[in-house]
Amino acid sequence: MTHPAVAVVGTRSAEDRRDRRVEILRRFIVVDIAACFLAGTGVMTLALIVGSAWAVVVAIAAFIGAGTLALALIPLRRGSLSTPFWIIAGVNWGVSLVCAFVAPVAWPICVAAAFVPAAAAGLFTSARRAREVAIVSVGTATVIAALGVLQDVTEFSSQLPRYAPEITLIIGMPLVALVLVVAAQANTNELQSMVTDMQIVNDELEASRVRVVVATDAARRKIERDLHDGAQQRLVGMALQLSTAREQLRTDPERAVNTLASVRDQVRNTQADLRSLVRGVYPPVLTEHGLGPALQALCDSQTRPVRTRIDATPRLPPEVEAAGYFCALEAMQNAAKHAGPDAVIDLDLVEVAGGITFEVRDDGRGFTDEAVSGGHGFTNMVDRIGAAGGDLEILSEIGVGTTVRATLPSTWASGSAHRE
Numbered sequence: 252m253t254h255p256a257v258a259v260v261g262t263r264s265a266e267d268r269r270d271r272r273v274e275i276l277r278r279f280i281v282v283d284i285a286a287c288f289l290a291g292t293g294v295m296t297l298a299l300i301v302g303s304a305w306a307v308v309v310a311i312a313a314f315i316g317a318g319t320l321a322l323a324l325i326p327l328r329r330g331s332l333s334t335p336f337w338i339i340a341g342v343n344w345g346v347s348l349v350c351a352f353v354a355p356v357a358w359p360i361c362v363a364a365a366f367v368p369a370a371a372a373g374l375f376t377s378a379r380r381a382r383e384v385a386i387v388s389v390g391t392a393t394v395i396a397a398l399g400v401l402q403d404v405t406e407f408s409s410q411l412p413r414y415a416p417e418i419t420l421i422i423g424m425p426l427v428a429l430v431l432v433v434a435a436q437a438n439t440n441e442l443q444s445m446v447t448d449m450q451i452v453n454d455e456l457e458a459s460r461v462r463v464v465v466a467t468d469a470a471r472r473k474i475e476r477d478l479h480d481g482a483q484q485r486l487v488g489m490a491l492q493l494s495t496a497r498e499q500l501r502t503d504p505e506r507a508v509n510t511l512a513s514v515r516d517q518v519r520n521t522q523a524d525l526r527s528l529v530r531g532v533y534p535p536v537l538t539e540h541g542l543g544p545a546l547q548a549l550c551d552s553q554t555r556p557v558r559t560r561i562d563a564t565p566r567l568p569p570e571v572e573a574a575g576y577f578c579a580l581e582a583m584q585n586a587a588k589h590a591g592p593d594a595v596i597d598l599d600l601v602e603v604a605g606g607i608t609f610e611v612r613d614d615g616r617g618f619t620d621e622a623v624s625g626g627h628g629f630t631n632m633v634d635r636i637g638a639a640g641g642d643l644e645i646l647s648e649i650g651v652g653t654t655v656r657a658t659l660p661s662t663w664a665s666g667s668a669h670r671e
Contacts, residue, residue, distance in 0.1 A: 287317035336375040340368035358399020360423040370434035574639035582611035590615025618647040
């Protein structure tokens with residue numbers, strides 16, 4: 252059984268970070284559900300022992316918190332991080348306030364618990380939201396401290412067994428401290444992971460920069476050879492023929508006419524060669540009409556039919572359009588060369604939020620991991636799309652085919668890398 256070969260630039264590190272955060276938040280929710288359920292069960296048992304209605308209130312609050320946390324798993328399955336986190340934070344603050352009101356003796360534990368959302372906010376929210384979480388945590392902790400120190404409306408603490416408050420603090424404080432440490436450690440690990448990802452991206456950009464310079468120099472040399480071996484030689488030959496025609500005009504006008512006709516034909520051929528050379532460097536249709544028409548013209552010029560779905564798309568910066576055009580050209584050339592004579596090639600171009608996406612697919616032979624990750628053509632595509640600030644994904648499986656999917660932004664900044 253073969254496995255699909257995959258190569259990605261731009262998107263995979265961001266997706267991996269989101270997947271890691273989703274898993275971390277899922278574990279937090281599961282642990283919080285278990286903690287709330289166990290706490291509710293324990294307090295309900297205590298309520299039966301001491302006969303306190305206030306203990307029942309705390310137990311009910313814990314059970315409600317566990318149910319609410321279970322609901323947070325629903326948006327988490329859809330990939331949302333912010334909504335489940337705010338649910339966790341709200342349950343945390345609410346249960347802490349209830350516990351501090353009913354059992355003031357536990358207020359130090361509740362204060363520490365109120366800061367758990369602030370310790371974990373950096374993983375799951377934006378910087379601005381994290382500051383808001385910190386402010387709410389400080390405010391909640393202040394209210395909890397006031398409830399614990401300034402009131403004892405329920406007199407629940409006096410109903411507890413003699414050593415229960417001390418045991419509660421001794422057991423509860425280390426547990427809450429452990430949660431705080433775990434949240435802080437998760438933030439640290441994620442920060443280190445992001446630093447590592449950035450270092451990898453920087454190394455890839457440096458290698459890409461070197462490859463672009465080498466490729467540019469090679470392209471210049473190729474153009475120079477094409478001009479030297481093609482147009483230049485034709486021009487030299489035409490200059491010699493014109494000199495011959497000038498001499499023939501004095502001695503044999505009829506032969507001079509034939510010579511000039513030959514020069515005219517060579518001028519036309521030279522024009523065609525130059526037009527073809529310019530079209531290979533940068534197609535005029537791309538400059539004049541944009542990426543969609545240029546890709547349609549490219550598909551129409553292929554030796555085998557290419558099925559297209561090209562929607563009307565906005566004009567993009569020239570550098571971005573060039574990256575998309577030559578990446579699609581490389582993908583179609585690879586498909587025509589390696590997919591097999593019976594493979595069907597498709598090209599789709601659609602507008603998406605913030606840019607465009609194009610996809611070149613074939614149902615041919617497919618590639619191995621080594622071919623996808625190390626092929627010169629694939630490296631060129633990665634360099635072009637990465638330099639334009641886009642995302643590239645290459646999927647291939649032996650016997651199934653290959654898909655090249657690229658997303659390009661509607662803006663472009665020289666020297667800037669794509670950022671999450």
